[in-house]
Amino acid sequence: MATDVPADARLICALDHMAANPEMQRVREVAFAALHLAPGQRILDAGAGTGEVARWLATRLCDTGSIVALDASEAAIAAARARDEGTCVQYLRGDVTALDFPDHWFDAVRCERVLQHLAEPGRAVAELARVTRAGGRVCLVDTDWESVAVDGLPRPLVARVREHLLATVAGQHLDMGRTLRRRLHHAGLHDVTAVPVALYFPDPIAAAAVLPMVNPMVPAEAGLIPGDLREDWFGALSEAGERGDFLATLTMWVAAGTV
Ligand SMILES: C[S@@+](CC[C@H](N)C(=O)[O-])C[C@H]1O[C@@H](n2cnc3c(N)ncnc32)[C@H](O)[C@@H]1O
Numbered sequence: 001m002a003t004d005v006p007a008d009a010r011l012i013c014a015l016d017h018m019a020a021n022p023e024m025q026r027v028r029e030v031a032f033a034a035l036h037l038a039p040g041q042r043i044l045d046a047g048a049g050t051g052e053v054a055r056w057l058a059t060r061l062c063d064t065g066s067i068v069a070l071d072a073s074e075a076a077i078a079a080a081r082a083r084d085e086g087t088c089v090q091y092l093r094g095d096v097t098a099l100d101f102p103d104h105w106f107d108a109v110r111c112e113r114v115l116q117h118l119a120e121p122g123r124a125v126a127e128l129a130r131v132t133r134a135g136g137r138v139c140l141v142d143t144d145w146e147s148v149a150v151d152g153l154p155r156p157l158v159a160r161v162r163e164h165l166l167a168t169v170a171g172q173h174l175d176m177g178r179t180l181r182r183r184l185h186h187a188g189l190h191d192v193t194a195v196p197v198a199l200y201f202p203d204p205i206a207a208a209a210v211l212p213m214v215n216p217m218v219p220a221e222a223g224l225i226p227g228d229l230r231e232d233w234f235g236a237l238s239e240a241g242e243r244g245d246f247l248a249t250l251t252m253w254v255a256a257g258t259v
Pocket of ligand 1: 015073096112114
């Protein structure tokens, strides 16, 4: 994909690559099991992106009940609607920190890789708990960006890129994944479970689907890699890939609890 495409299109493309990645599918299976879903239920996917998971759930539940896929991005919701071929999923624009649903409306609620981007993640968790009925499950999925580890690259180069990344994305919650269990406890949920899922990428191409810092298609303007290191960094990645030396890991967390 060219690097001069609009941000909305890049987001949708990135979500598609992630959805197709077998390691992400493994995370989603863990989240599916944690939700204890049953046919006929009312389900919310908050921050649903292009609705891939919502439609997957619809298939899994034989298109019974109702599933709401909600997202703040008009472009994501438009893409989601365009992809739907007659499932029970309803697509809505909305804000996970101020949900326009009555209390206790849903049987089960999920929220994947959204909280890390929010200024007030605690408000979102409180909202997700509010709209879930007593006895219903809330499942949160998020990344622990500080867990990224690589092999096959020069360690000083990795250290410099890591230092830059930590400074650049300092406004985001890099540790969100490991905080999910605590956040569910604080929101008053019980029977809380937390599962760390270690994603393994055996080559740079597989890693690029989930790790933006190893994806050469992420434009330089995103600022993930220092301008003067970009050539060295992507050169080293490509050489490690050719040697078969590269690997990367990342931990994602799936935490769930009962309201
Ligand atoms: C990394 S994407 C994850 C999308 C989807 N959950 C998935 O796993 O493919 C983050 C999504 O959260 C959405 N988002 C960000 N802030 C939001 C908010 N306050 N309310 C609802 N959605 C939000 C973005 O538009 C984006 O689609």
